[in-house]
Amino acid sequence: MIKYYDNFFTKKDYISLLSHIDTIGWKNRGQDVIGDENDYSTHYNLQVINETEGVEYMTGIAAPLFREALEIVKESIGEEYYPHNLYFNSYKYGDEIRTHVDRETSTKNNKTLIIYCNKTWKRDWHGETLLYDGNILKGGNLPMPNSAILFDSNIDHSMAPISRYCKELRNILVFQLEGKKK
Numbered sequence: 001m002i003k004y005y006d007n008f009f010t011k012k013d014y015i016s017l018l019s020h021i022d023t024i025g026w027k028n029r030g031q032d033v034i035g036d037e038n039d040y041s042t043h044y045n046l047q048v049i050n051e052t053e054g055v056e057y058m059t060g061i062a063a064p065l066f067r068e069a070l071e072i073v074k075e076s077i078g079e080e081y082y083p084h085n086l087y088f089n090s091y092k093y094g095d096e097i098r099t100h101v102d103r104e105t106s107t108k109n110n111k112t113l114i115i116y117c118n119k120t121w122k123r124d125w126h127g128e129t130l131l132y133d134g135n136i137l138k139g140g141n142l143p144m145p146n147s148a149i150l151f152d153s154n155i156d157h158s159m160a161p162i163s164r165y166c167k168e169l170r171n172i173l174v175f176q177l178e179g180k181k182k
Helices: 011-021 063-077
Strands: 003-007 044-049 082-091 110-116 129-133 136-141 149-151 156-160 168-178
Touching: 003 063, 003 136, 011 063, 063 082, 063 110, 063 149, 063 168, 136 149
Parallel strands: none
Antiparallel strands: 003 149, 044 082, 082 168, 110 149, 110 168, 129 136, 129 156
């Protein structure tokens, strides 16, 4: 399952989200190599929720927007999901991330929602989210402002490198979601 969204939030809510992102200090930086040579990540991260905390821990200025995102997902796929992992990532030219799947919970009913939080983006800057089925490209999405992609968390995915001509940050809000047991 892959679902694409344009204008995910209302214009007012999206501007509020961008304002919130402007306050992030981006102090947590991924390492060039984590563990072995096949496990790398080079981007900034701000963790909001981890697997041991639930939706009730979403506090602060962005909390209503987080809840709104969950409502949009519920309305669009007809099923309620809750975040077990929620975070902001920020990438720039030179940052890379390996192809991976997201965490599976005990319900084995997991989705990943990526909301692109850029003020502007040009197609030639690349930075697409890429979805794979083995070595076949299954889908993808440019990080256009206020767009989003929702997919099954067990789909291999990564990010295409950002062009050296891009001077903007590629900011995303990621929800790793858990639904009821299948």
